[in-house]
Amino acid sequence: MVIRQLDAKRFTYFQNQLIQWAQQNPLDASFNVTITVNTKEYILKVQPDTKYRIAALQAWEVDREENLGQAHTLITNNQILASLLNLLLLQGVRQ
Helix, strand or coil, X not given: CEEEECCHHHHHHHHHHHHHXXXXXXXXXXXXXXXEECCEEEEXXXXXXXXXXXXXXXXXXXXXXXXCEEXXXXXXXXXXXXXXXXXXXXXXXXX
């Protein structure tokens, strides 16, 4: 898990983006956001926290192949989570 501290204005903006564009499962406090880096697709699970913090809980690397369907690889490495979270905070949440 990786946590980033944001200022109040940026946190509110980012949280509104999550609510509008990210996928949220019922009764779940976290959001799933799809991020594409080069040709790789990742699903990052983020959770807004108290005191204007955002936590990246885990991620999945999605491999889509025509014959095999899709496969998911769980990512819990904090360096990769930090990089994905930083990209998400820089780019914003998009559909």
